[in-house]
Amino acid sequence: MATKGMSSSASTPAADPVALLSALIRCPSVTPAEGGALALLESVLAPAGFRVSRPVFSEAGTPDVENLFATIGSGSPHLVFAGHTDVVPPGDAARWRHDPFSGAVDEGFLFGRGAVDMKGGIAAFLAAAIDFLGGRNGTFKGSISLLITGDEEGPSLNGTVKLLDWAAREGHRFDGAIVGEPTNPKALGDAIKVGRRGSLSGRITVFGRQGHVAYPDLAINPIPQLVKLVRRLTAEALDDGSERFDPSNLEFVGLDVDNTAWNVIPAEASARFNIRFNDQWTVETLEAWLAARLDEAAGNEIAYELDLQPGWSQSFLTHSPELIDALSDAVEAVTGRRPELSTSGGTSDARFIKDYCPVVEFGLVGQTMHQIDERASVDDLRALTAIYRRFLDRWFG
Known part of the structure; x- marks a missing residue:
């Protein structure tokens, strides 16, 4: 299923991460729109032998969202690469050096919304996986x-x-995961990234009595x-951090009073707040x-209500030497660091993902994510592809 008249054998060579990323950026997949991005991925994955599904999920009060799951091989070890094709809005397109959905390459950088966060990681992994499969003549022990x-x-x-x-429920069991975030x-x-602090949002509402300001x-x-x-709540620190985590912090993000009269x-x-918390909480x-x-x-003087929001997450830390060492070795081999x-x-x-298997995160440099002129270095994109490729050799070695 091709997108915008392109095929994987023409303007998006399967193992070329630059061409693939440029094509993905040209799909305006501003969340929650699919924008052609998943269709493009399917047009590359299916010819490479992947079995592709695109389930749509719903939730009351939210838009339906299309997703993609593609798999090849069978049994263990089963590696899953996770990512997202949806992007944040580009803002004022006139302020961009290149159109935010052009995928233009200029002075060694590929410009566009999602270049870094995180279509670049998807393009690099897909190119690496297809190159890996070609080197094994399509046969290997395990699943991707x-x-x-x-x-x-x-x-x-x-x-x-x-997803x-x-x-x-479809019977897939994963042994390790990489998330391609920057x-x-x-x-x-x-x-x-071998772990993340937790996140908790809430709202404090104080109830008074409406009246005239003169009385x-x-x-x-x-x-x-x-x-x-x-x-x-801001008078004291939550903690001083722990061995593997930064200090927890509570930040107020909004003060709301529904009153337009003087x-x-x-x-x-x-007042709305968010807490990023470590493993002490x-x-x-x-x-x-x-x-x-x-x-x-x-x-006994203030009537208030504390409302914690859904969608919170606990902190976690991944303990998997096999996954962490294999990726660290691949990074060091390509970058020297x-x-x-x-x-x-x-x-x-x-x-x-942490509830299903050990998970780590590794992708591009994140300095321009969500910004005007978001861009990925072409050299970094190729180097990331090489890192993923070395990791696959090690993981399935």
Whole structure:
């Protein structure tokens, strides 16, 4: 199934990551739109012998999302590469050096939304896998699968979490996973992600009494009360970090008062926050920490409600010398640098995969992700392909 008149044998040679990434960028797959990206991947994977499925998942109140699962081989060891073709909106296209969906190559860089986050990782792995299969004449002991979602940049409800469950029900069991997120802060080979802090979001709502600003004795203003609660939660650090994780941090991201009038004291005010937490905490212990401090600050004077949002994730750390050493050796062989084993940064779909098999993350340099003029170095893209190729030889060796 070709996309936009292209075929894998013409303008997107299967083992050429630059041509493949350029073609993927030309698919405007702004989350949750498929945009032709999964169709393009199928047009490359199927001729290479992969069995391709494209399940669509639904959730009330969210858009349907199309996903892709492709597999080749049988049995163990079973390696799964996970990624997403959905991208964030490009912003003002006029501010880009090249159209954000052109896939243009200029001065050694390939420009476009998703070049780094994370169509580049998908293109590199697919090129490496096809080259690996060609070198083995299509035969090897084990299985290779690609688990590609269109919902990573969205609510993450109809993507990887449901695709993993679907794959398990289809009988797939994974021995290791690589997520192709842009993990390197400055140069390719800087870091492999071997874990992630957890993430918890919540909202604090304070209930006052609406009234006229000229008669404050007849009203209760919730705004100063909310400020008191916010100050209490930001008065102390959660922790100082642990052996493998950075310190946990609580950040307020929004203060909301539904009031457009100048002479009305509002009835309620709320604040939204997010906590990134390390292995010293769980969602349950954080909830208890929050409630204790809010109750202390509120006393008998402030009526409030704490609402923790769905979609939270616990912290995790991968313990798999086979997976970590094989990837570290491949990175060092290509770049000359032994990567740091890192747990820094935000969250990713690895938080779902960890429940099925050991998982690590390694991809391109992430300095331009989500920015105007997002771009991937052509040299880095080819080097990442070489790293994945060496890893496959080691993993299936």
